[in-house]
Amino acid sequence: MSRDNLKSGVLAEDRAEGFLKASGYKILQRNYKTKLGEVDIVARDKDTLCFIEVKFRSSDRFGSGLEAVSGLKQRQISKAALSFLKEKNLLDKRARFDVLSLDCSGSAEKITLIKNAFDLDARFSY
16 A cells, blocks of 8 residues: 555544544544454444444545445454454444445545444354
8 A cells, every 4th residue: 555545544534533423423443453354443333333444535436435345345344343342352232334435526525424334244253
């Protein structure tokens, strides 16, 4: 990943965090990493743990940020989320997967939050 892309990613996560906080989320951790995958933001929305993938697009040339969360990416996030839940002894808590897209094509920024964007892959168990 280029330095510019990394910088854009960090700025996008900063914007996403601000948006989530303003929407009532409590941020628990950013960039949770394991050898199985990564979760951009782990937050609490009322009584639900949220594993949030942040996608940034500066143009729509390659589709929206929401379209970029492929099946493979969902599986990696799922594995990382299960690792987080096990590590923190939170397997009994309600959890969901959200996707937050920041699309900045043109002069306007559009933030879209999809709650419960995908389900845990049935092949994974805890």
